[in-house]
Amino acid sequence: MGLDPGLRRLALGTLLAAYPGPVPPQWAVDLVAEGLAGHTLFGTNVHDRAQVAASTLALRAGRPDVLIAIDEEGGDVTRLAHATGSPYPGNAALGAVDDTALTGRVYAAIGVELAALGITVDLAPTVDVNTADENPVIGTRSFGADPARVAAHSAAAVEGLQSVGVAACAKHFPGHGATVADSHHELPTVDVSPAVLRERDLPPFAAVVEAGTRAVMTAHIRVPALTGDGPATFSRAVLVDLLRGEYGFTGTVITDALEMQGAALAAGGVGPAAVRALAAGADLLCIGAKVDAALVEHVAGEIVAAIGDGRLDRARVEEAADRTAALAAWTRAAGIPPTIPTDLGYAAARRAVRVEGVVDGLARPLVVQLHATATMAEGRVPWGLGPHLDGLEEVRVVATETDAAALGRLADGRPIVLVGRHLHRLPGGAALVDALAAAYPVTVVEMGWPGRWRPTGVRAFVTTYGASHANGRAAAEVLGLIG
CATH class of the missing domain: 3.40.50 (Rossmann fold)
Known part of the structure; x- marks a missing residue:
């Protein structure tokens, strides 16, 4: 017996999938037509600019308001320029220059390139305060170690991206900068009080909320005082009480990839992780990079089953799908982006x-x-x-x-x-x-x-x-x- 069509479509509306190779397979387009929120592009999906534009056009044939996301941070994390290296410096360099107007221009330039290719959501900027020199996963992706400086540049980055019609997704809430473990491989712990988080890690998130960021990404980190034994991605105290209640965020909460060990191991697999994240207050679930149609159907089935047995309230899933649809509606309303000087990134890097x-x-x-x-x-x-x-x-x-x-x-x-x-x-x-x-x-x-x-x-x-x-x-x- 198949899934209830209405519940399946509802569940698909909370999922951000991915597909292999440079051409979207038919199942990836079909799922979009059937309600899938969207896809994330990775380096394996990028061969050249014309090919990427053709891919996003193909996905829009499934549904015009499909979300198409990418990790394009500039600096060390690039998907569009994975074969050569990014023409833009990353956050650490921009923080070293400490010119927020420059940061805004660089992120606007990145946004212009994304918009021209049909990409609507940038899973950036990284707004973590890198207070641990040994941090293996943030490092140069951070604007620095000073919360006030990071906050100022984070807001400028969000404003720059969104000024050209690309939705920003500030990450990784409530802050991955003090970790000395990589959540791709394990569940890092930040054992500090909420007061320390508010002083050290949270100011950039307050700044991006004030700047109007359309999305915030969760961190697969454990903060015992708030999350207990699980990651922030599964914590209602973090995603609802703190992010929405205390900081007033009204946009879309996107999870970091649920295939990462910091989430999947804690939940017992991607499907259970999706259920726990939705229950905690997440809206759009990034499944990961290695995705096929079977995995998408499996996760959607887990969500539908959880609604059926009471682990998930249907109203909570409807709320999540509505917030994701609102994000898609915002991206569709974007205008034509302006032109940006081609040497901007190289000039910025020299200043750093x-x-x-x-x-x-x-x-x-x-x-x-x-x-x-x-x-x-x-x-x-x-x-x-x-x-x-x-x-x-x-x-x-x-x-x-x-x-x-x-x-x-x-x-x-x-x-x-x-x-x-x-x-x-x-x-x-x-x-x-x-x-x-x-x-x-x-x-x-x-x-x-x-x-x-x-x-x-x-x-x-x-x-x-x-x-x-x-x-x-x-x-x-x-x-x-x-x-």
Whole structure:
């Protein structure tokens, strides 16, 4: 016996799915026609701009107000430019520049590009306050460690995106910046009082609510004082009492991907996670990246079953679907976005570079890039100085598998430019830098979150606050390696 058609359509109206490959399969379009709220695009869905525009057009054939979302943060998290790196600096760089008008312009530029391709929701900005240097998942995605600065830039980012008709989704409520674990793989815990959250983590969310953000994304983090043993995504105290009651948010609450271990493990699977998130007050459920028709039907079936057995109140699901429909209606009303200067991101990235020391005398250096793993949020996106080096020798090494003497012999008297990401927490990274600097002229380029660590004995320590294509070019220009 199949699902009740009305309840199935209601359940589908709360789901944000995904599909594999560059062309939407027929089931993805059919589900939209049958009531699915929308799809999220990932790097695997993006080959080129014309193809993306054709994909969004195909999805609109299913239903004109379909939500089409993407994680396009600029900086280290990009889907449109996953093959080359983003032409925009990310939040850490914009926070370092500390020009909120610039932040607004950069996010408007990102929004213009999305709107031109038919994408209606940007799952950005990240508004977490990165207070933990060891944070493995936020880092350069944050505007910084100061709540007031993060709040100001978060509001500017939301206003910039939405000024060109793309809905913003501020994330990750109530704040992922103090964690030292990645919620893609486990359930992080932030064991602080609500008073600490209000002072440290929540000011940016208050600012984006005031700025009119259309959506807020939940965090799969545990805050025992508020959420008990489960994540915020399943906490009515967080999503209703705090976000809606205390902060006055009236838009759409979107979950982080329910396939992430921080949610799926806590609930016993994606289907049960969907039920718990809806019951807690979430409106639009991001299923994840690896989705097929069977998974969508399974999750919809779980929601319908929960309505039937009393675990979910039908009125709660109707409320969620109504809020999601309101988000879709807002995106359909968007006008034609303006044009944006093409060099905006590169100019912004140059303003973010910080130099401690002396960077002259670097003619024909040996460039050494240390291998660094990427988070699931970042994906495998090219980074470094390589794309901007004209004829200069570059080698790529693993810090724990090389030694200073070998690199010194390879340099053969040339200065060394060592490029890394998050060197303070890269296995073997800090030790290799110190050993190199003790014997050779070394300039370090840090393209991750710099933290408090600084190497000893180097000629210069250069911080880009991100590893986008724009950040890499900016560093190469500052070092005099390109004109």
